[in-house]
Amino acid sequence: MAKATLIDLTRCIGCRGCQVACKEWNERSVKQTVMTGNFTNPPDLNSECFTNIRYIEEDKGDLPVWNFIKNQCLHCKKPACASVCPVEALKKTEDGPVTYTFERCIGCRYCMLACPFYIPKYEWEKAVPWVRKCTFCSDRITSGMVPACIKVCPTNTMVYGEYDDIMKEANTRIANNPGKYVNHIYGKDEAGGTSWMYLSAVPFESLGFNMNVPNTSLPDLTWAYISKIPAVIGVVLTAGAISWAITRRNQNTDKEE
Amino acid sequence: MKSEHEIKMWTPTTVVWFLIMLAGLALIAYRLKAGLGAVTNLNDRFPWGLWIGIDVLGGVAMAAGGFLIAGAVYILNMKKYRPIVRASILNAFFGYVLAATAITLDIGVPWRIWHPIFMWQIHSIMWVVAIHVVLYTTTLATESSPMFFEKLKMEKAAGFIHKIIVPVVLFGVLLSTLHQSSLGAVYLIAPKKLSAFWYNSQFPWLFLVSAVMMGLSMVSFETILSEKFFKHKADPAILSGLARGVLVATIIYFIAKLYFLFTGPGFAAVFNGSMEAKMYLLEMIVGVVVPLLLLSVKSVRENVKAIFFVDILVIAGVLLNRLNVSIFGVYRDQAATGFSYFPTWMEFVVTLAFIAFAIIGFKVSVKFLRVFPQTEAQH
Numbered sequence: 056m057a058k059a060t061l062i063d064l065t066r067c068i069g070c071r072g073c074q075v076a077c078k079e080w081n082e083r084s085v086k087q088t089v090m091t092g093n094f095t096n097p098p099d100l101n102s103e104c105f106t107n108i109r110y111i112e113e114d115k116g117d118l119p120v121w122n123f124i125k126n127q128c129l130h131c132k133k134p135a136c137a138s139v140c141p142v143e144a145l146k147k148t149e150d151g152p153v154t155y156t157f158e159r160c161i162g163c164r165y166c167m168l169a170c171p172f173y174i175p176k177y178e179w180e181k182a183v184p185w186v187r188k189c190t191f192c193s194d195r196i197t198s199g200m201v202p203a204c205i206k207v208c209p210t211n212t213m214v215y216g217e218y219d220d221i222m223k224e225a226n227t228r229i230a231n232n233p234g235k236y237v238n239h240i241y242g243k244d245e246a247g248g249t250s251w252m253y254l255s256a257v258p259f260e261s262l263g264f265n266m267n268v269p270n271t272s273l274p275d276l277t278w279a280y281i282s283k284i285p286a287v288i289g290v291v292l293t294a295g296a297i298s299w300a301i302t303r304r305n306q307n308t309d310k311e312e
Numbered sequence: 313m314k315s316e317h318e319i320k321m322w323t324p325t326t327v328v329w330f331l332i333m334l335a336g337l338a339l340i341a342y343r344l345k346a347g348l349g350a351v352t353n354l355n356d357r358f359p360w361g362l363w364i365g366i367d368v369l370g371g372v373a374m375a376a377g378g379f380l381i382a383g384a385v386y387i388l389n390m391k392k393y394r395p396i397v398r399a400s401i402l403n404a405f406f407g408y409v410l411a412a413t414a415i416t417l418d419i420g421v422p423w424r425i426w427h428p429i430f431m432w433q434i435h436s437i438m439w440v441v442a443i444h445v446v447l448y449t450t451t452l453a454t455e456s457s458p459m460f461f462e463k464l465k466m467e468k469a470a471g472f473i474h475k476i477i478v479p480v481v482l483f484g485v486l487l488s489t490l491h492q493s494s495l496g497a498v499y500l501i502a503p504k505k506l507s508a509f510w511y512n513s514q515f516p517w518l519f520l521v522s523a524v525m526m527g528l529s530m531v532s533f534e535t536i537l538s539e540k541f542f543k544h545k546a547d548p549a550i551l552s553g554l555a556r557g558v559l560v561a562t563i564i565y566f567i568a569k570l571y572f573l574f575t576g577p578g579f580a581a582v583f584n585g586s587m588e589a590k591m592y593l594l595e596m597i598v599g600v601v602v603p604l605l606l607l608s609v610k611s612v613r614e615n616v617k618a619i620f621f622v623d624i625l626v627i628a629g630v631l632l633n634r635l636n637v638s639i640f641g642v643y644r645d646q647a648a649t650g651f652s653y654f655p656t657w658m659e660f661v662v663t664l665a666f667i668a669f670a671i672i673g674f675k676v677s678v679k680f681l682r683v684f685p686q687t688e689a690q691h
Contacts, residue, residue: 098650101356135501141439142431161427162420165438167359168642169501176356177420179349184420267504267645277437280497280516284440284490291489295387295482302389 057132057250058151058196059218060205061225062125064255064262065235066212069094069108069123073204077106077127080192080203100126102176105189106204109263124262125212127204128153128174128189129242129249136166136175138274144186145175151218151250152191160186171246171268191250218250225252247272319542319679326675329668336665339658340417348420351658357651360418362659365638367414367666369495370631371407373519376527377534378404378452379481379488380557386481392549398459398683399538400531405452406670412445414666437497444491451484459681492523499637507641508577509592510633518568524561525599526630528554533623534674536616542678552613558626559607566600591632591640599629 077083083103088096094110106127113120134153137145144160147153162184166175178184192202200206205213214224225240241259242252245268253259260266343351354361381400384390416425428442454473461470473480496519499506512518532554535546573579582589603622612618639653646653677683 099356099648138435139438139501141433141436141442142427143433159427159431160421161424163415163418163438164359164420165436165498167356168505171502171504173357173646173648177348177359179354179356180347181349182345182347184347269503273501273503274435276500276503276513277497278435279513280493280500281435281437281440287490288486291486292482295383295485299387299389299478299482302387306389 057149057218058191058215059221059250059252060202061214061221062251062253063212063214063228064122064124064253064257066210067108067123067125068210069110069121070209071108072207072209073125074104074107076203076207077189078104080195081105081190100174100176100188102178102185102187105187111262122257122262124264125204127251128191129172129246129251130189130191131246132248132250133246133272133274135169135171135246135273138277139165139169141165148193150191150193150196152193152196153188154190154193155186155188157185162186169273171273172265221252225254228254244270246270247275319675321675321679326672329671332661333665333668333672336662336668339662339665342658343417343662344422348418351656351662353653353656353659355651355653357646357648358653360638361653362639362655362663363414363418365635366631366663368411368418369634369638371411371414371666372492372495373523373526373630373634374530374627375404375407375411376488376492376523377531378407378455378527379484380524380527381531382455382481383485386478387485392547392553395546395684396531396535396550398456399534399678401452401455402459402677402681402683403530403534403670403674405449405456406673408445408449408452410666410670412449415445417662437494437500441491441494441498444487444494448484448487448491451480451487454480455484459677459683463681489520493517493520495519496637502642505642505645506637507588507644509573509581509588510637510641512572512576514568514572518565518572521561521565521568522599522630522633525558525565525603525626528557528561529623529626529630532558532619533627536620536623538678538684542684548614548616551616551619555607555613555619555622558603558622559613562600562604562607562626566604569596569600588641588644591636595629595632595636598625599632603629 078085083105086097086101086103088098091098094112095107097104097107100107106125109124109126111122111124113122130147130151130153132147134145134147137143137147137153140146141163142159142161144156145153145166146156162177164177164186166186167173167177175186175188177186192200192204195202201215205215214221216224222240222243225243229236229238229240236254236256237258239259240252240254241264242249247270253264255262339351348354352361352363377400381393381397385393385397416422419425428439429446433439455477458470458473461467461473493516496516499511499515500513503511532551535551535554539546573582582593603625606612606618606622612622643653
């Protein structure tokens with residue numbers, strides 16, 4: 056059964072426990088970063104960092120107001136990255152995670168172009184590079200454990216469970232707390248639906264969420280072309296054979312060569 | 313073989329191309345040892361750059377002349393183009409070998425380039441593209457093999473290829489139709505990343521039509537150049553015929569582009585002053601509108617110098633289109649704080665080295681093989 060996660064951003068306190076737990080479980084190293092005047096560190100996900108907290112600071116009256124946003128792969132229900140992978144190195148598993156098998160990967164980086172959320176990262180500095188991204192702790196899930204970032208969260212920001220139950224929970228929270236949340240579950244429709252979804256008190260566009268994402272399944276756009284290929288083969292071969300037959304008959308009547 | 317002695321191998325220009333080729337080879341070795349990050353400016357927001365835009369997308373479009381001329385001669389029996397059929401196929405063969413080499417170097421793990429042949433994933437355009445490259449390069453090798461068999465005095469083998477040439481060429485036409493359009497289909501997955509000036513659902517077919525424009529112009533361009541440098545005489549009727557072909561393809565392309573402009577971003581968007589609008593205008597004026605106006609004049613289609621000028625415009629315009637799709641059209645969405653892309657000097661040198669290899673390879677072939685059979689007949 057497909058697992059899913061709901062991130063209730065109103066509960067996050069920005070402790071970065073998830074960031075540390077992720078790094079430990081996935082045995083990731085660190086990358087040198089520089090101070091940019093912002094608490095977000097590293098500033099973007101990278102090949103050594105599968106999840107981070109984005110800090111958005113607003114001045115409201117005397118007090119600063121903080122918003123904390125956890126970033127990671129959203130594990131689309133119909134992932135563009137997996138659909139474009141020529142060798143099935145990326146794959147949507149039945150449990151819900153989109154997993155990666157380095158042994159198959161040729162490094163074409165089409166997944167990086169295809170992902171509307173800019174999640175897959177590359178080990179540019181290495182001679183034998185991997186594509187890296189959040190695994191949804193698929194290794195933990197298959198042995199019945201909860202993903203590392205969810206396990207470690209001190210405020211239960213994340214709810215993990217079966218997709219249908221998670222969707223129900225998201226709707227219930229919005230319905231039971233009038234005025235608390237914006238009426239939008241980010242990930243319900245984005246890219247045709249994702250396994251990780253968000254609830255927020257603040258409009259998602261002001262939190263740096265990518266709103267330039269279609270609400271349809273992306274692989275369908277490609278399939279519309281690929282499914283026409285057999286017809287194209289038929290038309291080209293038939294047209295070619297017919298024109299060859301006609302021009303050859305004309306040539307025979309000419310008797311030139 | 314009289315023509316052998318007429319071509320001087322080591323002209324100053326060839327020496328320069330040869331040095332660029334050597335520099336490219338050194339950089340390729342460095343890329344294999346140190347990885348993509350050491351040689352290119354590619355990054356997590358810009359996974360594809362100059363090599364994909366010019367060497368792969370541009371190179372494959374440039375090679376379209378091979379299937380067009382082979383199809384015209386062997387399928388449609390247009391005898392007029394027989395003198396240039398070998399040159400066109402050989403050029404296409406070089407184009408595909410180069411595009412295949414470029415993609416091999418561009419992927420992160422080059423020694424796994426064979427994976428798609430055994431690991432099928434039919435939902436991936438990249439897989440479709442990979443299979444086409446393999447099959448079509450083999451087809452082009454078969455189509456150009458008689459030249460080598462003749463040189464090696466293997467008359468039987470050459471005769472065998474001659475017997476099966478029609479189905480082989482038809483297979484090549486089929487593969488090219490699919491491959492040229494598939495390269496456009498690569499971008500179907502990125503509807504929001506690629507600017508609406510270029511993105512639309514029928515985008516793959518636009519790639520096919522522009523490849524026809526590019527392919528015919530390349531053949532014409534090379535015919536005129538080789539006439540000058542290799543001193544063979546091409547029938548002027550061939551050049552006007554090619555120009556007519558370019559005209560027809562450009563008319564279809566222009567109408568389609570207008571249709572997608574009106575149904576997409578709208579006509580007014582062209583003048584909104586954005587970077588995308590300017591690049592779109594440049595591409596359309598240079599590669600489509602001016603060639604269309606010029607070629608519609610009959611005297612232009614009969615003037616070799618004018619045809620040569622239009623060829624250059626179309627080639628530049630279609631190359632610009634491939635760059636717009638692969639870099640400029642996705643730039644706004646991909647750029648972010650700390651992420652931009654401009655190729656390194658090494659990316660430029662490797663790209664130039666590929667062109668150098670094609671020029672030198674073609675020159676060597678003309679010197680030692682019967683690429684222009686008609687020349688022989690005249691001596």
